[in-house]
Amino acid sequence: MARNFKPMMPFDVAMKLLTPTETKVKGVTKKTFTAPENSPLFKGSFKTYGGTENFSNDVYTVFDTAIIDTWYNPNITTECRIYICETGKVYEIKSPPENIGMRHQYMQIKVEAVGGKP
16 A cells, blocks of 8 residues: 555665756757756665667667656656766656655656666
8 A cells, every 4th residue: 555655775876856947949849857966865775677688670679777766856857867976877757756645745766777887
């Protein structure tokens, strides 16, 4: 039951919220993100599941996916990216962050690594 939700892991992983800025260049919208050193810090738990495997067109790919649990923050949206301070990896938010129990206390975010190798 969502009303009794308690995080399973402590919020001890430092992360930064990279927010987008859109600019038009020659009529094309270009999205840029804030630099990690200029972004707000937050903490949460970070769980990976060994990645998601995909085999398509004779190409084997492993998507680096994870789930982040943290305190509720309405600034975290699907447009943003998450920077993990310890590893320097950037993750894209794959689905709208879940406001657990609609209580504005905790949220869960599903993310996937941006780019290839770190």
